[in-house]
Amino acid sequence: MSLKPARYLFLTLLFLSLPGQAQIDREDPAYQWDLQGLFVDIDAWDQERQRVLGEIDKIARFRGTLDESSAALHEALRFISDTYQEALEVYVYASLQQDEDLRNTAAQERNQLAEAMFARFSQATAWMDPELIAAGEERIRDFIAENNDLAPFRHQLDNTLRQAEHTLGAEAEQALSYFSQPFDAPSAIYSIIANSDIPFPEITTPAGDVVRVDSQGYGMLRSHPERAFRKQAFEAFWNTWLDYRNSVGMVLNSHIQTQVALASARNFDSVLERELFEDKLPEAVYRTLVSEVNKALPTLHRYFRLRARMLGLEQMHYYDIYPPLVELDAEFDIESSKRITLDAMDMLGDDWVNRQREAIEERWMHVFPQQGKRSGAYMQGSAYAVHPFVLLNHNDDFDSLSTFAHEWGHAMHTLYARQTQPFETAGYATFIAEIPSTSLELILQQYMAGRAQSVDEKLFYLGYSLENMRGTFFRQTMFAEFELALYESVERGDALS
Amino acid sequence: MSLKPARYLFLTLLFLSLPGQAQIDREDPAYQWDLQGLFVDIDAWDQERQRVLGEIDKIARFRGTLDESSAALHEALRFISDTYQEALEVYVYASLQQDEDLRNTAAQERNQLAEAMFARFSQATAWMDPELIAAGEERIRDFIAENNDLAPFRHQLDNTLRQAEHTLGAEAEQALSYFSQPFDAPSAIYSIIANSDIPFPEITTPAGDVVRVDSQGYGMLRSHPERAFRKQAFEAFWNTWLDYRNSVGMVLNSHIQTQVALASARNFDSVLERELFEDKLPEAVYRTLVSEVNKALPTLHRYFRLRARMLGLEQMHYYDIYPPLVELDAEFDIESSKRITLDAMDMLGDDWVNRQREAIEERWMHVFPQQGKRSGAYMQGSAYAVHPFVLLNHNDDFDSLSTFAHEWGHAMHTLYARQTQPFETAGYATFIAEIPSTSLELILQQYMAGRAQSVDEKLFYLGYSLENMRGTFFRQTMFAEFELALYESVERGDALS
Numbered sequence: 001m002s003l004k005p006a007r008y009l010f011l012t013l014l015f016l017s018l019p020g021q022a023q024i025d026r027e028d029p030a031y032q033w034d035l036q037g038l039f040v041d042i043d044a045w046d047q048e049r050q051r052v053l054g055e056i057d058k059i060a061r062f063r064g065t066l067d068e069s070s071a072a073l074h075e076a077l078r079f080i081s082d083t084y085q086e087a088l089e090v091y092v093y094a095s096l097q098q099d100e101d102l103r104n105t106a107a108q109e110r111n112q113l114a115e116a117m118f119a120r121f122s123q124a125t126a127w128m129d130p131e132l133i134a135a136g137e138e139r140i141r142d143f144i145a146e147n148n149d150l151a152p153f154r155h156q157l158d159n160t161l162r163q164a165e166h167t168l169g170a171e172a173e174q175a176l177s178y179f180s181q182p183f184d185a186p187s188a189i190y191s192i193i194a195n196s197d198i199p200f201p202e203i204t205t206p207a208g209d210v211v212r213v214d215s216q217g218y219g220m221l222r223s224h225p226e227r228a229f230r231k232q233a234f235e236a237f238w239n240t241w242l243d244y245r246n247s248v249g250m251v252l253n254s255h256i257q258t259q260v261a262l263a264s265a266r267n268f269d270s271v272l273e274r275e276l277f278e279d280k281l282p283e284a285v286y287r288t289l290v291s292e293v294n295k296a297l298p299t300l301h302r303y304f305r306l307r308a309r310m311l312g313l314e315q316m317h318y319y320d321i322y323p324p325l326v327e328l329d330a331e332f333d334i335e336s337s338k339r340i341t342l343d344a345m346d347m348l349g350d351d352w353v354n355r356q357r358e359a360i361e362e363r364w365m366h367v368f369p370q371q372g373k374r375s376g377a378y379m380q381g382s383a384y385a386v387h388p389f390v391l392l393n394h395n396d397d398f399d400s401l402s403t404f405a406h407e408w409g410h411a412m413h414t415l416y417a418r419q420t421q422p423f424e425t426a427g428y429a430t431f432i433a434e435i436p437s438t439s440l441e442l443i444l445q446q447y448m449a450g451r452a453q454s455v456d457e458k459l460f461y462l463g464y465s466l467e468n469m470r471g472t473f474f475r476q477t478m479f480a481e482f483e484l485a486l487y488e489s490v491e492r493g494d495a496l497s
Numbered sequence: 498m499s500l501k502p503a504r505y506l507f508l509t510l511l512f513l514s515l516p517g518q519a520q521i522d523r524e525d526p527a528y529q530w531d532l533q534g535l536f537v538d539i540d541a542w543d544q545e546r547q548r549v550l551g552e553i554d555k556i557a558r559f560r561g562t563l564d565e566s567s568a569a570l571h572e573a574l575r576f577i578s579d580t581y582q583e584a585l586e587v588y589v590y591a592s593l594q595q596d597e598d599l600r601n602t603a604a605q606e607r608n609q610l611a612e613a614m615f616a617r618f619s620q621a622t623a624w625m626d627p628e629l630i631a632a633g634e635e636r637i638r639d640f641i642a643e644n645n646d647l648a649p650f651r652h653q654l655d656n657t658l659r660q661a662e663h664t665l666g667a668e669a670e671q672a673l674s675y676f677s678q679p680f681d682a683p684s685a686i687y688s689i690i691a692n693s694d695i696p697f698p699e700i701t702t703p704a705g706d707v708v709r710v711d712s713q714g715y716g717m718l719r720s721h722p723e724r725a726f727r728k729q730a731f732e733a734f735w736n737t738w739l740d741y742r743n744s745v746g747m748v749l750n751s752h753i754q755t756q757v758a759l760a761s762a763r764n765f766d767s768v769l770e771r772e773l774f775e776d777k778l779p780e781a782v783y784r785t786l787v788s789e790v791n792k793a794l795p796t797l798h799r800y801f802r803l804r805a806r807m808l809g810l811e812q813m814h815y816y817d818i819y820p821p822l823v824e825l826d827a828e829f830d831i832e833s834s835k836r837i838t839l840d841a842m843d844m845l846g847d848d849w850v851n852r853q854r855e856a857i858e859e860r861w862m863h864v865f866p867q868q869g870k871r872s873g874a875y876m877q878g879s880a881y882a883v884h885p886f887v888l889l890n891h892n893d894d895f896d897s898l899s900t901f902a903h904e905w906g907h908a909m910h911t912l913y914a915r916q917t918q919p920f921e922t923a924g925y926a927t928f929i930a931e932i933p934s935t936s937l938e939l940i941l942q943q944y945m946a947g948r949a950q951s952v953d954e955k956l957f958y959l960g961y962s963l964e965n966m967r968g969t970f971f972r973q974t975m976f977a978e979f980e981l982a983l984y985e986s987v988e989r990g991d992a993l994s
Contacts, residue, residue, distance in 0.1 A: 053990070105994045106994075108992075108994050109992040109993075109994040110992070112750075112992035112993070112994070113990075113991075113992045116990055116992065120990070123761075168668055168669070168672055169666070169668050169669075171665055171666050171668070171669045172665070172666070172668045172669035172671075172672045174669075174762075175665055175669045175672060175673055175762040175763075176672055176673075176762075178757075178758035178759075178761045178762045179676070179755070179758045179762070181751075181754045181758070182679070182680070182751060182754050182755040182758055183679070185682065185683065185747075185751035185754070185755070186682065188747055188751065189686060189744065189747050189748055189751060192743045192744050192746075192747045193744045196743040196744070197740065197741050197742075197743050197744040199696075199740065243694065243696065244694050245694075246689045246693040246694050247686065247689050247690045247693070247694040247744075249689075250682075250685055250686050250689045251686055253609075254678075254679060254682035254685065254686060257678045257679050257682070258676070258679040258682070260675075261675035261676045261678070261679055262675075264620075264675045265671075265672040265673075265675045265676070266672075490613075493550070493610075493613055493617070494610075495605075495606040495607070495609035495610045495613065496606075496609070497602045497603075497605050497606040497609070
């Protein structure tokens with residue numbers, strides 16, 4: 001990639017911009033997603049929800065017909081798939097609206113209604129897998145071979161047959177299907193405790209601003225250059241969590257026990273086996289990742305020593321992990337983030353860049369933080385016939401730019417999948433979902449480091465890359481290792497406390 | 498009942514006693530339960546737990562044998578019942594120890610291990626009911642008729658046969674059996690949030706004491722004679738709950754959804770039907786209670802008007818419900834509570850009184866509040882071969898005396914059941930469990946009112962009786978009505994918020 005003068009100029013100007021100078025109007029509707037592509041209003045949403053519930057009730061009429069003929073099988077799968085797609089749009093609308101302001105109880109209720117609709121969908125389709133398995137692999141394969149209409153459903157049918165050993169009979173599957181909401185209860189409860197009810201304290205920054213140290217505030221303050229202050233922010237945040245360790249511990253315990261029970265109920269030896277089986281992953285993938293991360297720990301520790309030296313610290317503490325190795329006085333407002341990302345993605349070719357350029361100007365994103373909004377960032381790609389939606393909490397630092405690139409990695413993945421695949425096969429496994437998103441982050445880091453105008457600027461981006469590797473490669477794997485230890489402890493019959 | 502001078506004297510003396518004069522040493526081990534009758538120490542407990550787990554694993558060998566002969570059926574039921582009884586003792590020990598100090602994480606862990614043991618028991622016996630039902634009612638009845646050893650199991654077998662329609666096949670029952678802990682998760686989470694993590698504030702009483710307004714403090718302060726202060730206590734308590742309404746609401750929602758799912762999974766039309774079916778109660782019992790309470794609301798409102806007049810209030814508020822109608826300057830320390838209760842129970846006959854006199858001097862009770870102890874009061878009667886245990890939080894007011902009588906109603910019920918019934922039939926349904934306990938309260942109230950030395954004293958006890966009727970008859974039924982409304986809302990597919 002060659003350094004293009006125009007872009008260089010742009011970056012230079014950008015780095016000279018000072019806080020507060022941005023021309024962005026954060027109230028501009030252009031920075032909020034437009035949900036009217038889903039439903040014109042809440043009434044229309046509720047009408048569709050009622051209609052979909054009616055469709056779900058009709059699914060029962062296909063029971064007992066799946067092995068009659070390939071045409072009968074296709075008719076059932078087509079109807080159920082269409083209903084599922086419609087249900088997803090109802091869900092996406094309620095879920096996005098809820099995340100705009102988690103304090104809005106009417107929106108919470110609508111989200112619950114959407115979840116109840118999915119619970120009913122699970123109950124209405126619980127007989128299907130047992131019936132397909134009872135029909136026999138040979139018969140299903142013959143149907144697929146003779147009827148091209150079944151092509152979009154081949155993957156789903158393969159999966160059902162593959163899972164025969166872990167699928168119970170119709171009565172047991174029906175019984176389990178009633179519990180889809182209770183099984184998710186620990187994560188729903190955790191989300192409310194963490195996002196709504198824990199009274200995180202306020203602290204005063206060295207600049208005199210009063211900031212609440214909730215997860216958003218913590219995310220901002222933990223990288224503060226003044227060590228004593230970020231230590232204070234760490235303590236304010238984690239000591240508040242400490243006050244709720246019993247509740248949150250019990251919620252985690254309930255989640256672990258639910259997962260262990262689900263694995264046992266479906267004849268898996270362990271939660272690990274169940275999790276890997278769903279994506280058809282060999283256990284070696286997981287074990288190799290964990291053992292490679294453990295082997296590479298000396299590299300991680302070398303990074304920490306480097307970090308301590310560059311920050312001038314005798315002894316690294318947890319609260320010294322987040323500040324950048326060198327400071328960068330630059331802002332990346334949302335418009336700069338768009339321009340830089342597009343420019344960096346040049347290496348992915350014109351088709352990508354043109355498509356992304358068009359997409360990021362649509363009202364698919366909810367860009368800025370606001371009171372009650374869900375923290376963090378995500379891409380919601382389940383409304384197949386509409387388009388992906390992106391939630392950000394953009395605050396003009398490089399991390400916001402990097403998150404922008406990351407979420408757009410997901411969104412572009414979704415757009416390309418939609419172009420190539422019908423609804424039935426446009427989804428992707430969690431295991432590969434993070435590849436496009438982290439790829440875009442890496443491309444962006446390489447691009448920024450390559451264009452750095454000073455040693456310090458270059459060090460900033462290289463340091464960011466190192467920190468990214470710690471967070472994504474080391475830390476995430478350590479989470480997975482810790483999670484496995486929890487599951488194995490409960491599987492052995494031990495107690496968690 | 499005649500007024501006996503000796504008792505009259507005793508009461509007079511008692512009423513002259515002043516706060517602080519009591520001779521009771523609250524640290525005296527005599528006021529703490531002795532768990533050594535269960536296990537000499539934690540090591541012995543853990544050894545027994547391991548042994549019981551081994552016994553539970555042996556239950557599998559009875560699978561497929563239940564319909565072989567009445568002797569085979571008896572052998573299986575006897576082994577399983579004995580194992581269950583042993584498991585209960587392991588559980589009671591861990592549970593009582595945990596309740597002494599809910600902050601003790603080692604005790605929490607042991608309680609979890611005991612619960613995990615029960616989960617394993619459920620899993621190990623999930624095949625039984627389907628197998629008995631498959632054997633057929635006629636065959637089981639023949640076995641009962643021909644083999645007297647089965648007599649203790651007749652009730653259990655009747656119940657199993659009665660539940661045939663709501664019992665699934667072995668595979669489905671096995672699948673559901675893995676979830677006994679997850680299904681209880683909402684109540685476990687609620688208990689931790691309420692008892693351990695919500696930071697209830699402290700307030701200063703008019704007497705200058707600083708009291709934490711947690712559920713124990715609230716229970717004490719809500720009846721304070723100074724209206725402005727008890728209003729302050731109410732607000733301190735309920736406004737703190739208000740801060741956690743989203744979390745606690747989500748926990749309640751999860752509980753409701755779990756119960757609705759359990760009813761659906763077992764072919765009940767509603768949670769109400771399932772709850773009543775378990776105790777073989779006709780729905781009319783529930784409906785009649787609710788409609789009678791609603792019909793009697795004018796009486797409740799008349800009581801509130803009387804209360805307002807006696808307290809000299811223009812307008813009753815929620816915080817005016819608890820103060821006594823007249824003040825009574827009397828203390829009922831634990832020793833007086835014992836004496837008064839025994840004296841009041843004279844009408845129940847010598848056998849009762851002698852038995853209770855002996856029992857209350859044993860170390861079966863944990864009497865006094867201490868930091869971290871579970872609030873409220875209960876009787877734990879599951880250690881059949883040992884004796885009942887009673888947890889109190891005695892604080893020397895009449896309510897403490899009344900609670901003492903109430904819990905001993907449960908304990909005496911348990912003692913008489915143990916004397917008359919083998920382990921298998923010594924249990925009793927929740928529906929009748931409160932009859933002995935509330936009977937003892939009523940007897941006590943009648944006794945106290947009958948011995949009152951002044952109009953005010955008599956009014957105190959009559960007022961207490963009225964308040965008791967509000968709490969037990971009106972309020973509990975209103976809880977039941979509210980709970981039903983929650984279930985019916987979710988059963989209709991509505992959302993709770």
